[in-house]
Amino acid sequence: MWLWFSKLGSPKWFYEISGRWLPWLVGTMSVFLLIGVTWALLFVPQDYQQGLINRVFYIHVPVATISLAFFPLMAVAGAITLIWRMKLADMVVKTAAPLGAWFTALALASGSIWGVDTWGTWWIWDGRLTSMLFQFFLLIGVISLRSALEDSDGAARACALLSIVGFINVIVIKYSVDWWNTLHQVGTNFSTDSGGANGPEIWVPLFLMTVAVYLFFVVSLVMYTRNEILQRERRAQWVADLVSES
Amino acid sequence: MKPHRKKRLGIILFIAVGLSLSIGLTLFALSQNIDLFYSPTQVAAGEVPSGQRFRIGGMVKDGSFLSAQDSLRVEFITTDYVNDVPIHYEGILPDLFREGQGIVAEGSIDTAGIFQATRVLARHDENYMSPEVKAALEAAGASTENHSSLVEK
Structure with a gap:
């Protein structure tokens, strides 16, 4: 267990193993994305109330779900950075932040487009929307903190601490619709009963899209992290060998 | 786990619990204002x-x-x-x-x-x-x- 853990901390080992995983990840993602998008945007039955606009659901829900995964990931990686000083963990904190900001922005934008048609407004300061906007600003904060602090050890520590705040906010986002009354709906409970509301015809394409977007997140994170490894290890012998090989 | 790492873990947990408590209490105090509407x-x-x-x-x-x-x-x-x-x-x-x-x-x-x-x-x-x-x-x-x-x- 500890051997595996310290191995994972080695940028060189991660670079090699992730290079082997990457084609498989991209392939699986493409399959899920192709089936998911086709199914969700062309074949899902129209909603009895919302009609066609309801298909935003299949973009908004996966993107919003995954944007809630960033701060937990960054908080855990940040804690590993603080405790074990593992270089790779800090690289993940650094590369996840801009990706998370994009995902959060996409969730907010797709939600707005959906909202203007169903609710009748682009924006409202309810608990869910406000806490999500707060997450966006926190991620922008992590990104600017990183570039503002030249001392990279200090930046790593500051970003790790801010990630813990972000993690707490994720809990607030998740339960905002239950704790307070909001314009945003409460979470949907899906059912296996095909004759009722929220049946398989609704959630199976949603599940495919969620897996696809999750894989997209993993692929992007791995690619950005590989890039970061090369930049930080540019003086190492194995990177020099890699460059001379190609 | 080595002692200095255990200490760092303790500090992180302390910060996390402290932040959760303060944010939680603030939100609880403001809950009337966070509600979007009255029934x-x-x-x-x-x-x-x-x-x-x-x-x-x-x-x-x-x-x-x-x-x-x-x-x-x-x-x-x-x-x-x-x-x-x-x-x-x-x-x-x-x-x-x-x-x-x-x-x-x-x-x-x-x-x-x-x-x-x-x-x-x-x-x-x-x-x-x-x-x-x-x-x-x-x-x-x-x-x-x-x-x-x-x-x-």
């Missing part, structure tokens, strides 16, 4: 300061909707199935607006006890289904409306 029952109980603009949320009561022939003036009753508040509004309603639907209205209560709205938004519940499923459920006599999530918690 008709809260209005009836006089929880809303008089003469102030606020938001009210509830369902549009079945059979209560009236619209003027020559203008965009509408009136309807909003309800949480305990208390009712009449609403007057002039303007465009969202597509999802209909009787039995959840709404949030912004405005204030006049001296006659009527809520004069300046904006009306629609809420939708968490249930999605095709028109066929909806029709089948209605034919079977099952209640397809799940209002519990739309009225006040």
Whole structure:
């Protein structure tokens, strides 16, 4: 267990193993994305109330779900950075932040487009929307903190601490619709009963899209992290060998 | 785990617990302000300061909707199935607006006890289904409306 853990901390080992995983990840993602998008945007039955606009659901829900995964990931990686000083963990904190900001922005934008048609407004300061906007600003904060602090050890520590705040906010986002009354709906409970509301015809394409977007997140994170490894290890012998090989 | 790492882990846990507590207490103290709207029952109980603009949320009561022939003036009753508040509004309603639907209205209560709205938004519940499923459920006599999530918690 500890051997595996310290191995994972080695940028060189991660670079090699992730290079082997990457084609498989991209392939699986493409399959899920192709089936998911086709199914969700062309074949899902129209909603009895919302009609066609309801298909935003299949973009908004996966993107919003995954944007809630960033701060937990960054908080855990940040804690590993603080405790074990593992270089790779800090690289993940650094590369996840801009990706998370994009995902959060996409969730907010797709939600707005959906909202203007169903609710009748682009924006409202309810608990869910406000806490999500707060997450966006926190991620922008992590990104600017990183570039503002030249001392990279200090930046790593500051970003790790801010990630813990972000993690707490994720809990607030998740339960905002239950704790307070909001314009945003409460979470949907899906059912296996095909004759009722929220049946398989609704959630199976949603599940495919969620897996696809999750894989997209993993692929992007791995690619950005590989890039970061090369930049930080540019003086190492194995990177020099890699460059001379190609 | 080595002692200095254990110490760092302790510090991180301490910070995390401290932050959670302070954020949690702040949100708890502000919970009245974070709620988006008041329910008709809260209005009836006089929880809303008089003469102030606020938001009210509830369902549009079945059979209560009236619209003027020559203008965009509408009136309807909003309800949480305990208390009712009449609403007057002039303007465009969202597509999802209909009787039995959840709404949030912004405005204030006049001296006659009527809520004069300046904006009306629609809420939708968490249930999605095709028109066929909806029709089948209605034919079977099952209640397809799940209002519990739309009225006040």
